[in-house]
Amino acid sequence: MRPTTPPDRASAWFPGPTGLRSALLVLVAVAVSAGGGCGQSEQAVAPAPDSGVPRIVSLSPALTQAMIDLGLAHALVGCTPFAPEAANSVPVVGDLLNPDLERILAVDPDLLLVQPTARGVDPALRTLAREQDWDLVDWRIDRLEDVRNILREVPSILGRHGADEQRLQSAVEEWLAQSEAVLTPCPVIRSAGRILVLYGVDxxxxxxxxxxxxxxxxxxxxxxxxxxxxxxxLSLEDLLTLSPDTILVLGDPDRGALLQTRFEPSPASPEVLTVEADALLIPGTRLLEGVRTLRATFGCPPTDIAENGS
Amino acid sequence: MTPRIVLGFCLLLSICVVALLLRLMVGRIPLESGAWQVVLSWPEDPIRPLRLGAAGSALAAGWCLGLAGLLLQVLLRNPLASPWVLGLSSGAGLGVMIALAAAVMVGVDAPTGGGLVVPAGCGALGALAITWWLGREGGVLEPLRLLLVGVIVASLAGALSMALQDIVPHGLRADFIDWMMGRIPEAPSGGLLLTCFVLAAVVTVVATLLADWIDLSCLGSDEARSSGLNLASLRTGLFLAAGALTAAAVALVGPIGFVGLLSPHLARLLVGPTHRVLVPATCLAGMAMLLGAEAVRQFIDLGGGRLHVGVLTALLGGPFFLWLLCTNRGTLR
Known part of the structure; x- marks a missing residue:
């Protein structure tokens, strides 16, 4: 599993253990009805125009999560199939690689949030946005600072579309303050030596x-x-030659256990820690939650804001 | 044995030994700059078992794929036949996609790496069964029908895989593509590795013992039948053996192309078309090719990790096949 698409997104789209039958039903439903996503009709959930709420289409799970965390879940009128659970009732309008222009047209957004792929924003989407007078904002999210910069820009951009800029500004400032707190250097991590963080083990x-x-x-x-x-x-041999002091595996504990079996128990063997933090697999607002889990895994001393999650 | 055959075997064996030594000795160490430096040294524990695991996997898979390619070229009487024409690769791919999609649906961690062995094997065997069932005419396997059914099964399995890709997250699609490019495991499942070796050894021995019949079957259906050969039984045997070898190899290393296609041609070039020597020579050629590719790829890192072995076999195998074709080496008729 590569980062940016954690398992919980997918399981959220297929709630419960109904398995193959549910999936086939969903497939059939999607095939026969060109509309609707996440099992819902866009007509049923899209906020009415001119209601004073911006109509946002997000083609990035990370940006969708950011909108939800900023209290704008009700403003979402379109998202990707692997959006967070809170956006389950929002129509699916394609994804980063394949935006469904017809569906986007149907939900008629004011604002399109896009995380461009390596080949950039789909030119057809850009053209459509220009023709329809939609505000298309594209943000690359590679670094931690990208996340922070995006959040700094969000209040003014959404303010242009009728959102409460003041409230958003407060929410962003709170997030930034929390991020400063949870990112306080931790002596335990500093003394953990060279750390290798893995998002895949096999x-x-x-x-x-x-x-x-x-x-x-x-x-x-x-x-x-x-x-x-x-x-x-990497290969298993690379792990040995890199000889990290600590290997941090993101995800299920079984994955860490699988990796642990590759190393002979000896004083020189790296310590393998597993962090059950899917939040760290998406570069977005939930990173704070991931960092908190990371700190807890290492046993870092608590930071006032960081540990109470306020 | 003619000097040409002896020379051919010596050459293939030498390539195998050199490739084996290279794979065991080549490694890389990280530099301060973040780059890796390739080094040649005899491995010590704990690295040695990893390199032995990779070398063993490459040998086993190369053996299986080379032999399967030869058997299929005989069965279909087509020099372009390879283990993938029966839809086994696509079937294995579909098995993997089903496993990934099922994991997503029930909300458990998707299998990766070694966890894909079972679905890949099941998918390959499933495709094999369908091709077998539909590839018969009057209860007898017909080469042309088999080929056509194989192509259709491959297309259907490929299309279903693509359909299932739409219901898994992008990250898992990347895992699927990664698997499709083939990977030689450093810590293979012991049971699977043993299965590959035993299966390949048994088929090699039996095919060598039946080499005269196989030679006869290459003459054509009428000639073979008039010589008293039970063509139906031979074709069934060739089909099942090739299918089982391919399924085992795919389960071990994923779908790696060109080894099954080129190994028989390389062996024919070196030892001639008589199957008594061609069968073991093809096995050596398959091992040499895959082990050689696995060794060479240790030197090639384009930034995202070492080049995938399946990519390298295609990059090296394609031009080699064209060279054989253009220079009319007599192996492609």
């Missing part, structure tokens, strides 16, 4: 330099053992 794949997780690690006083850019795939 094959191993890690967060290198220039990623938001590397930024978080550095802010907490840690040292990233993987000093190469991006999200490279």
């Amino acid at each position: 094959p191993p794949a890690g967060f290198g330099t220039g990623t938001y997780v590397d930024d978080i690690l550095v802010r907490l006083g840690g040292r990233n053992a993987l000093q190469r850019p991006g999200y490279p795939e």
Whole structure:
């Protein structure tokens, strides 16, 4: 599993253990009715025009989560299939790679939030936005600072579309203050030596330099053992030659246990820790929750704001 | 044995040994700059078992794929036949996609790496069963029908995989693509590795013992029948053996192309078309190709990790096949 699409998104889309039958029903429903997403009709949930609430389409799970966390879930009129649970009733209008222009047209947004892929924003989407006079905002989210900058821009952008800019400004400032608190350097992490953070174990794949997780690690006083850019795939042999002091596995504890079996127990073996923090797999507002879990895993001393989650 | 055959075997064996030594000795160490430096050294514990695991997996999969390719080229009497024409690769891919999608639906962690062995094997065997069932005419496997059914099964399985990709998150799609490019496991399942070796060894021995019949079957249906050969039984045997070898290899290393297609041609080039020597030579060629590719890829890192072995076999195998074709080496008729 690569970062940016945590498992909980998908399971949220398929609630409960109804399994294959539900999925087939969903497939059939999608196939026969061109409209609707997450099992809902867009007509049923889209806020009425001119209601004073901006009509937002988000083509990024991270940005969708940010809107929800800023109290704007009711303003969402379109999202991707793997949006957070709170957006279950919001119509699906495609995803980052394949925006469904017809559906976006149907929900008629004021504001389109896009996290561009490597090839940029879909030109057809850009053209449509220009023709329909929609405000298209595209943000790359690679680094921790990207998340912070986006949040700083959000109040004024949404304010242009009728949202309460003052309230949003307060919410953003609170988030930024919390982020400063939870990112306070932690002596335990500093003394943990070189830390390798993995988002996959079979094959191993890690967060290198220039990623938001590397930024978080550095802010907490840690040292990233993987000093190469991006999200490279590694071999088991690479893990041994990198010889990190600590390996941090994001996700299910079984994954950490699987990796642990690869190392002979010896004083030189790295400590393998598992952090059940899907929030760290998405570079968005929920990162704070992920960092809190990370701090707790290492046993960092609490920070007033950080640990009470206010 | 003619000198040409002896020379051919010596060459294939030498390539195998060199590739094995290279795979065992080549490694890389991280530099302060973040780059990796390739180093050649004899591995010590705990790295040695990992390199032995990778070398063993490459040997087993190369053996299986090479032999399966040869059997299918005989069965279909088509030099373009490879383990993938029967839809096994696509079937394995569909098995993997079903496993990923099912995990998403029930809300559990999706399987990765070794966890994909079972679904891949089941998918390959499922495709094999369908191709087998529909590829018969009057109870007998017909090469042309088999080929057509294989192509259709592959297309259907591919389309279903694509459909299922729409219901899994992008991250899992990336995992699926990663699996499709093939991966030689450093810590393979012991049981699966043993299965591959035993299966390949048994099929090699049996095919070598039946080499005269296989030679006869290459003459054509009428000639083979007039010589007293039970063509139906032979075709069934070839089909099942090739299918089982491919399913085992796919379960172990994923769908790796060109090894099954090229190994028989390389072996024919070196030892000639007689199956008594061609069968073991093809096994060596398959092992040499996959082990060689696995060794060479240790030197190639374009930034996202080492090049996938399936990509390398295609990059090296494609031009080699074209060279054989353009220079009319007599193996592609």
